[in-house]
Amino acid sequence: MISAGIDIGSRTIKLVTFDGSRILSSKVRPNSYNTIDICREMLKGVPYDGIISTGYGRHLFSRHFDCEAISEIKAFTLGAFHTVPGCRTILDIGGQDTKAISLDENGKISKFEMNDKCAAGTGKFLEIMANALEFTMNEFIDSASSAEKAEPINSMCTVFAESEVISLIGRGALRDEVSLGIHNAIVKRSVSLMKRVSIRDNIVFVGGVANNRCVQSLIEKDVGTKISVPDNPQITGALGCALHHNEKAINSI
Amino acid sequence: MNKIVNPEPLFVDEYTGEPPAKRVLGHIQSKREQGAAVAGLYCGYAPMELIHAMDIVPAVLCAFSNAQIEAAEEHLPANLCPLIKSSYGFVIRDTCPFYAVSDVVIAETTCDGKKKMFELMSHIRPLYVMDLPQVPDEKEARDEWKSMILKVKSFMEKHTGKSTTEDKIEASIKDTNRKNALMRKIFDYAAMQPPVVSWSELYDVIFIAMAAKGEEINPRLENIIEKLEKRVERGYFHGQPESPRVMVTGCPVGGDALKIFKIIEELGGVVVALDACTGMKSFMDDISEDTGDPVGAIAERYLRIPCSCMTPNNRRLTEMDKIIEKFKPDAVVDFVLHACHSYSIESFKVGAHIKNKHNIPFLKVITDYSDGDVEQIKTRVQALFESI
Known part of the structure; x- marks a missing residue:
């Protein structure tokens, strides 16, 4: 069957x-x-x-x-x-949704949280930001991964963040550091969503954005543990x- | 069980099939023709028994239409609660039929947004803002609220020419208690498993029972109870026996905000407990009778309303315990209007209480009156049902 x-x-x-x-x-x-x-x-x-x-x-x-x-x-x-098997926390970052789910030991949902109806902190957010920096997605990820430090991005609204990025560039900020700043912003938001459902061990990161290894390593750094990403998240x-x-x-x- | 369809409607009158507001408007207009004055109200803290005792008919003012918000945003900030914006839009565009027939408006300081909005509309109709004590367990609170009730009485006397006596207020208290007892009997049919009454039927009954005195509405309530009893005998039930039973708590729900009930039903749930000021809240408690101080008794009862504007408002949790025990919900939805800080913050406490004490799945929904987020809410509600 x-x-x-x-x-x-x-x-x-x-x-x-x-x-x-x-x-x-x-x-x-x-x-x-x-x-x-x-x-x-x-x-x-x-x-x-x-x-x-x-x-x-x-x-x-x-x-x-x-x-x-x-x-x-x-x-x-x-x-x-x-x-x-045995995972207890799921983070899914998709095109217009971010979800954090905590599970009990049998894999039953114990709590979930989703982002609001806007694109803040989602895959779409990263696409728009890459576009604002005139990067392809892969160039954008490489750029962020190569940066030594990050420019802070304060706004999580996609529209406001885009103008923030443009004004950073206008002030002469390094493109790589802006890239990393954008990645940090999405990670900060995702981790706080996971904290709302209480982060348990054995975190799985899925959805299209889980293909972004820079987001993955930044989350790992933030929560202080390795997270699993399936082959085809x-x-x-x-x-x-x-x-x-x-x-x-x-x-x- | 064989599903019996098309039960007899609870109301059979010229308003059957119409929005419940029409029935209430009809009631107010007929009272007005008989010489009653009309007091427009925005909130469950308005002392209904006093209003009735003065031969004034209460009219709950419009606050639930998305269409009025655009006009309101010409004066009010966009990131304000939709209930406040809608209320204001109705008034400045003169589109609320209840406001149109109101001689006076009674308002309360339940939140900063409403308080400041009332200032902007106070020139249109005589309006009295009652200063609501928000730490209700402090010993001064009762006397403060009692003095506010006496002040609003003088205000209504002045603007409507109506008056009352302590005996009439006492009689009005007893009238409310009788009405509330019948309303709670009706709610018992929602507590049945499966329920024999739908949320929209309850909503219709609540709408008219809020405006009418017991002596005016009780015969109809008794008739409704008979009809519900017949449904039980015939084996009728609402929804499906396995439908998830949902309690909706939080901000008032009406008009365009009814989307939350509609979504729950569309996804196969049944709303069995409406724990909001527009729902069962005002009927769940009685006022002490024959105390010799009827206004004081009214003050005490209203201060027991567990609105999130109160602090610490642990009464909301203990009242919820009773509702959960009676209505046995499988899930709880906390309905929070966008920018309603007190309900939104309190939701954390409510969610923890529901989880820890009752171990029932809990979902907080923050929304407004638009339908732009219906799909997002559906996803959450569906997941809530899947986690039962």
Whole structure:
């Protein structure tokens, strides 16, 4: 039996298929105004017996494909706990959401927090800041990683932070130090979100921003412990959906 | 269980199917035609029994529409609580029918935003700001609040020509107590598992029961209880037997803020306890009778209202314990309006209490009257239900 999971995020759509023991396939595509068309395209030729959706487009998808939709909190919890068994704290930084989830020893959600409705401290925030510095994402990460010290960025509002960056550049600040300052800002916010759900050992960092190794190492420095990042952190939510489908199918046999 | 659909509506009158405000407006207008004066109110601290005893009909003023906020922001800061902005927008645009028929307005110093907003509208209608003691367990608080009630009485006498006697106030206290007892009986049907009454039905009943005297509304309340009893006999219930039961606490909920109840229901939950001033709060407690000091008795009861403007407000937690014990919610949503600092700060204490004492999943939702965050709230509420 093949279970599929689809995570329709604000920036990207992630699809995973799972056969009960291993991931068979995974795909990541940019999202756009025609979400359902993109989903159909992604599913073309992918064999699966059942699917569950999550992410902002979960209800839209579940209406079109007549399937179950679960919250991102649940999807990321299932996906992360499967990838890193025994994890107790999850940090997910996606395109427009940041989530911190604390789990009990059995992987059950004990508390969760999400950022407000704006893009402050999310992947979108980093994209806009990279753009303001005229960097690609990889150049931006390299630049921040190479800086010795950081320019402080005080504003977490994406719009205000962008003007702060522009005025820093106008004052002659070093581009690398501004890059690091931006990375520090997002880390500060994420760590405070994790503290709200109380940081426990065995932290897993997932979502698209978990691919950013500078953010990862800054979080590690801040909380004073190593954190786990799965090989493909972006697909954690979609994997959680596929796992949930698989478990339900097994239980209903 | 076979689901019985389309139960008999609790109210069968010309307002059935209309927003509950219309029924209340109809009530106020008919009272007015009979010679009553009208007092516009913004808050649950307004002494209803005194108002009724003076042959004045209370009118809860509009405060829950997003559409009024734009006009309000011409004068008020944007980062203010939506309830204050909406209230003010209604007044300056003259779009609140309750305000239009009010002879006087009674206001309270429940927060800085409201206090200063009242100053900006005090020239439009005679308005009295009652200075509310906010450390209610201090021994002076009762007498201070009693003297405020006597002052608002003089204010209403002056502007409406109405008056009253101690006996009438005492009778009004007893009238409220009888009404509250019937209201609590109605709430019992929400406490059932599964509930036999929906949040929107409760909301309709609460809306009219706030404005009307017991003697005016009690026969209808008794009729509603009979209908609810029949529902029980027929095996009707609201939602599904497995629907998560939700208690919503926090800021007042009405109009555009009803989105929180709608989201909970859309995601398969049932709202069984409405713990806000627009909900069950004002009916949960009685006023002492035959004390020989009816105004003092009223003062004491109102100071027991566990609003977050009070400090330390531990009464909110003990009242919540009672509500949880009775209504047995599976989850608690703390509804906080954007920039309502007192409820927002208190939420930390409430959340810890719910978690530690009751071990029920808890969710704080900070929002305004717009619908821009409905999807974000849905994600959180869905996750809350998944964590039950």
